[in-house]
Amino acid sequence: MRDRYRGILLGVAVGDALGAPIEFMRWDEIRVRYGPEGVRGYVTGPYGRAAITDDTQMTLATARGLLRAASLLASGDQELVVRSLYGAYLEWLATQDDPGQRRAPGLTCLAALRSGKMGTVERPLNDSKGCGGVMRVAPVGLALPGQPDAAFALGVRTAAITHGHPGGYLPAGSLAALLSRLVAGQELHEAVAAEAHRRELDPDTRHLLRRAMDLAQGDLPPAHAIAALGEGWTGDEALAIGVFCALRYAGSAAEEHCFRQGVLASVNHSGDSDSTGAVAGGILGAWLGESAIPPDWLADLEGRVSLVMVADGMYGAFGALTR
Numbered sequence: 530m531r532d533r534y535r536g537i538l539l540g541v542a543v544g545d546a547l548g549a550p551i552e553f554m555r556w557d558e559i560r561v562r563y564g565p566e567g568v569r570g571y572v573t574g575p576y577g578r579a580a581i582t583d584d585t586q587m588t589l590a591t592a593r594g595l596l597r598a599a600s601l602l603a604s605g606d607q608e609l610v611v612r613s614l615y616g617a618y619l620e621w622l623a624t625q626d627d628p629g630q631r632r633a634p635g636l637t638c639l640a641a642l643r644s645g646k647m648g649t650v651e652r653p654l655n656d657s658k659g660c661g662g663v664m665r666v667a668p669v670g671l672a673l674p675g676q677p678d679a680a681f682a683l684g685v686r687t688a689a690i691t692h693g694h695p696g697g698y699l700p701a702g703s704l705a706a707l708l709s710r711l712v713a714g715q716e717l718h719e720a721v722a723a724e725a726h727r728r729e730l731d732p733d734t735r736h737l738l739r740r741a742m743d744l745a746q747g748d749l750p751p752a753h754a755i756a757a758l759g760e761g762w763t764g765d766e767a768l769a770i771g772v773f774c775a776l777r778y779a780g781s782a783a784e785e786h787c788f789r790q791g792v793l794a795s796v797n798h799s800g801d802s803d804s805t806g807a808v809a810g811g812i813l814g815a816w817l818g819e820s821a822i823p824p825d826w827l828a829d830l831e832g833r834v835s836l837v838m839v840a841d842g843m844y845g846a847f848g849a850l851t852r
Contacts, residue, residue, distance in 0.1 A: 532818035533712045534844040537667050538836045540814025543826050544806030545584040548796035550574030556752050556799045567797030571829055579829040582632040584807045587665035590621040592839045595672045599846045602672055611686045615647045618690060635661040641691035650685060653693025660767035662688025662701040664804040667811040670708025671843045680709035695731045700764035703730060704808065711815035717779050721772055737769035745776035751794040760800025771795060771808030784821035788813045
């Protein structure tokens with residue numbers, strides 16, 4: 530369990546750091562600059578080599594908000610838990626005045642948090658279906674291991690703080706539920722299939738998840754298959770791309786090879802490479818654990834010590850629910 534808890538947070542950060550330097554680049558540009566297979570490891574980006582972005586920063590904010598509300602979550606009071614998360618996001622917002630901490634934050638997240646209001650499903654702040662809610666929701670799965678329905682509900686409310694379109698918050702609920710299943714030991718294909726059939730999903734997210742499952746069994750090159758799912762700028766696309774990349778390499782004999790190839794596929798495409806990398810890294814980290822993450826990627830990762838400390842804190846607070 531501890532290995533999976535660390536695997537999720539470290540996986541999110543690794544995928545984020547691998548994808549950050551090539552975010553906004555087209556696939557043809559990536560191949561010209563880094564070779565026919567694209568990036569194969571960390572490259573230097575605008576914040577340095579192996580540097581995280583707002584995706585990992587906000588994921589850590591989610592984890593800290595959940596840790597503060599651990600007793601409330603145990604009582605089932607999700608409304609107050611979401612208030613704690615909102616407070617953690619406002620603390621993150623305050624750090625964005627520091628140029629050293631400002632890592633290309635999403636405009637929707639900034640505008641929503643600066644509004645002075647907390648968005649909800651019932652009272653949305655906007656009509657955004659961007660992926661800013663999905664990319665930060667992973668800790669919800671850690672807080673509710675083996676409770677996918679509760680994780681779905683909280684994941685939805687977590688994303689709705691800033692994203693008001695169902696395509697922005699329902700995929701976040703689905704990812705939280707998927708990680709809840711995986712961290713408790715459910716097999717990857719079974720967990721994905723269960724979420725693809727979740728009745729609460731919007732039609733677009735359900736379609737893309739099922740399309741991702743079909744493409745994972747096909748023989749299209751990953752970049753072409755990903756193009757059929759989108760570019761990852763929206764919540765439903767980012768979730769589907771992450772799921773596809775995890776499933777495509779799930780049959781690999783070596784766990785490290787599965788993690789490496791799955792995450793590399795998730796960043797080497799036209800679109801939001803750091804967010805799709807973060808989603809795929811979280812899924813593969815939940816399924817395979819920290820031990821599957823290539824050691825060279827962990828050694829250079831910015832903020833590794835903090836990520837491990839937060840993951841261990843989450844394990845101590847919530848892992849007992851399945852022990």
